[in-house]
Amino acid sequence: MLIIFNKPFDVLSQFTDTKSPTKRATLSDYINQPGVYPAGRLDRDSEGLMLLTDDGRLQAKISNPKNKMEKTYLAQVEGEPGDNDLAPLRTGLTLKDGRTRPAKARLIDPPDLWDRVPPIRVRKAIPDRWIELTISEGRNRQVRRMTAAIGFPTLRLVRVRIGPWTLDNLRPGEWREAPLHHW
Numbered sequence: 001m002l003i004i005f006n007k008p009f010d011v012l013s014q015f016t017d018t019k020s021p022t023k024r025a026t027l028s029d030y031i032n033q034p035g036v037y038p039a040g041r042l043d044r045d046s047e048g049l050m051l052l053t054d055d056g057r058l059q060a061k062i063s064n065p066k067n068k069m070e071k072t073y074l075a076q077v078e079g080e081p082g083d084n085d086l087a088p089l090r091t092g093l094t095l096k097d098g099r100t101r102p103a104k105a106r107l108i109d110p111p112d113l114w115d116r117v118p119p120i121r122v123r124k125a126i127p128d129r130w131i132e133l134t135i136s137e138g139r140n141r142q143v144r145r146m147t148a149a150i151g152f153p154t155l156r157l158v159r160v161r162i163g164p165w166t167l168d169n170l171r172p173g174e175w176r177e178a179p180l181h182h183w
Contacts, residue, residue, distance in 0.1 A: 080128075
């Protein structure tokens, strides 16, 4: 079984919360399907596509960085980067944990997304812009660190694709079963 889930903002990408004295939202608030586990993670302050499966081999193929499965994100960044500002993302840049693989990066018009709850902090004096970024690795908070490294901090981050799987029209908190792709 493979589940495509649109993880809302401020939801942990796990089924239980053992670290907080206050109850934080988890996958179990949305998915009541025994035996499935996340194939990879998505930060609590990020939104969008998560895959869950009951197939251990598929889970490993999706989440193992050696497989270089592409993941596409839409990042709303602070400031107005130009196309030249994205060049370091395309060639790879050095972060504290080493050099990133080259990413696909392009400026895009604001996407047609759901409203985030709560909304991002808007500052009238500081413009923002959207970037579509496709990476083939998954370091901790990688996209946020990459956009910050080129001088444009991420305000909102939405994952829209992992390998062949996409969100399509799922609303935040919704999920559906997907056909298993054979590798």
